[in-house]
Amino acid sequence: MKPQVSVIIPYFEGTAWLPRSIGSVREQQGVRWELIVVDDGSKQDPTAIVQSFQDDRLHLIRIGHSGKGAALNSGVANSGADIVCFLDQDDIMNPGRLKLQYDAFLDHPHTEVIYSDYERIYDDGRLIDRFVSRQATSRECLKSMARSMGLISMQTIMMKRTLFHAIGGFSSDPLLTGLDDAEFFVRLFASGAVLRYVPGFVQQWVLHGQNYSESAEFQQTRLVLLEYLARHAATNPLIRAELPYFQYHAFNMRGIFYLEKGLAEQALQEYQKAVKLRPLHWSGYYLLLKSWVRTKRDSLAKS
Numbered sequence: 001m002k003p004q005v006s007v008i009i010p011y012f013e014g015t016a017w018l019p020r021s022i023g024s025v026r027e028q029q030g031v032r033w034e035l036i037v038v039d040d041g042s043k044q045d046p047t048a049i050v051q052s053f054q055d056d057r058l059h060l061i062r063i064g065h066s067g068k069g070a071a072l073n074s075g076v077a078n079s080g081a082d083i084v085c086f087l088d089q090d091d092i093m094n095p096g097r098l099k100l101q102y103d104a105f106l107d108h109p110h111t112e113v114i115y116s117d118y119e120r121i122y123d124d125g126r127l128i129d130r131f132v133s134r135q136a137t138s139r140e141c142l143k144s145m146a147r148s149m150g151l152i153s154m155q156t157i158m159m160k161r162t163l164f165h166a167i168g169g170f171s172s173d174p175l176l177t178g179l180d181d182a183e184f185f186v187r188l189f190a191s192g193a194v195l196r197y198v199p200g201f202v203q204q205w206v207l208h209g210q211n212y213s214e215s216a217e218f219q220q221t222r223l224v225l226l227e228y229l230a231r232h233a234a235t236n237p238l239i240r241a242e243l244p245y246f247q248y249h250a251f252n253m254r255g256i257f258y259l260e261k262g263l264a265e266q267a268l269q270e271y272q273k274a275v276k277l278r279p280l281h282w283s284g285y286y287l288l289l290k291s292w293v294r295t296k297r298d299s300l301a302k303s
Contacts, residue, residue, distance in 0.1 A: 001032060002032070002080055003033055003080050003081040004031050004032045004033065004081055004102055005031055005034075005102055006076070006079030006080060006081040006084045006085075006161075007025050007035045007093075008086050008087070009021060009022070009025075009035065009036070009037045009038065009075075009087050010038050010071035010072050011038060011039050011042060011071070012039075012041070012042050012089070013043065014042075015044045015046065017090035017206070017208075018046055019049055019052075020092060021087055021089055021090065022035065022037070022049070022050070022053060023053075024087075024092045024093040025087065026055060026057075027095055028095070028096070028097065028098040029099065031098040031102045033098055034058075034080060035058050035059070036059045036060075036061060036075045036078060037059070037060050037061070038063060038071040038072070039063070040063060040066060040068065040070070040071040041063065041064050041065025041066070042065075059078070061074055061075065061078055065174075066172060067172065067174030067175075067176070068177045068178075069170035069171045069173065069174075069177070069184075070170075072086060073170050076161060076169065082160060082161055082162075083102060083105060083159070083161065084159060085157060085158040085159070086154055088154075088205075090208060091155060091204060092121075092203065092204040092206065093202070093204075094119075094202050097200075097203060098158075100116070100198060100200055101202065102158070104198045105158075105160075108196055111194050111195070111196040112159060112160050112162075112163045113152075113157055113159045113160075113163065113193050114158045114159070114195075114196055115151075115153075115156045115158075115195065115197055115198070116133070116156040116198050116201070117130065117200060117201045117202065118153060118155040118203045118204065118205060119131070119201050119205070120204070120205045120206075120207060121205070121206055122207055122208070123206055123209075128207060133151045133152065133156075133197055135195075136197070138188070138189040138191070138193050138195055139238065141185075141195065142190060142238060142239070143242060145185060146242035146246045146249070147249070148249045150185075152185065155202075155204075155205050156203055159193075167184075167188055167193075169184075170183075170184050171183050171184070171228070175220075175221065176221060176224055176228065177221065178217075178221045179221050179222065179224070179225045183225055186229060186232060187232065189238075190232070190238050216257075219253075219254050219257050222253060222254055223250070225246075226246065226250055229243055229246050230243065244278070247273075248277045248278050251270045251273040251274040251277070252271070254267075254270040255267040258270065
């Protein structure tokens with residue numbers, strides 16, 4: 001029988017977490033689901049893990065190492081349901097998530113994307129915080145995202161596969177890995193998709209110290225994302241209006257990363273870019289001053 005929801009897990013060198021993420025999907029009840037694990041050219045073969053569940057609703061696909069976006073696209077291409085959702089290999093799907101959101105599609109057939117709330121936890125299960133969203137239009141979501149106050153995350157969306165294909169799926173550029181979801185959301189919101197918020201904590205994002213978003217490579221990915229957004233802005237006035245805010249946020253976040261790593265001179269350069277974009281925004285000046293002071297202190301320490 002055809003599944004009602006296809007869940008896609010992009011997998012890469014994550015044997016420590018994959019059994020837990022798969023297990024959280026297998027606990028879902030009230031919906032016919034399938035789970036597709038896409039091995040993105042890993043050295044850590046997930047075959048034994050997937051087969052250990054002895055569940056014919058689980059499918060394993062292998063591709064050459066191409067990045068998370070390509071893995072997600074491959075998963076959707078090989079899925080059988082009209083509704084898809086996504087789960088990172090190290091995250092956890094809360095009980096009842098699939099039924100809660102799938103029922104919302106049945107109640108509101110014109111809806112194209114369902115989104116909900118999520119929790120952040122440490123790897124040992126301790127709660128970090130909870131994120132509660134609200135109902136918003138695509139345009140509101142784009143504006144909020146540009147101002148680093150995103151209302152929708154990959155942790156909670158469920159969407160119609162027709163919309164997924166209409167906006168072109170995820171970018172398969174490996175240089176966007178880590179922010180391929182952000183570039184995807186910009187195109188999603190700019191398309192004017194019909195969104196519906198369904199309250200409830202449907203997923204857990206897990207912090208374990210090896211998250212890619214904590215790496216130096218991720219900071220370079222921020223610049224790659226800005227290049228993509230600049231291209232989209234050239235043909236889309238909604239994205240063009242928000243581009244300076246996306247840029248401001250990217251430079252600020254790069255500056256924070258460099259400050260935390262003790263690289264004050266690099267941080268200073270990022271905050272200078274941010275202040276030029278939003279000269280009337282006070283926080284940019286505060287961080288600019290903070291990095292300037294540290295730069296002077298480091299210079300004195302070396303002399």
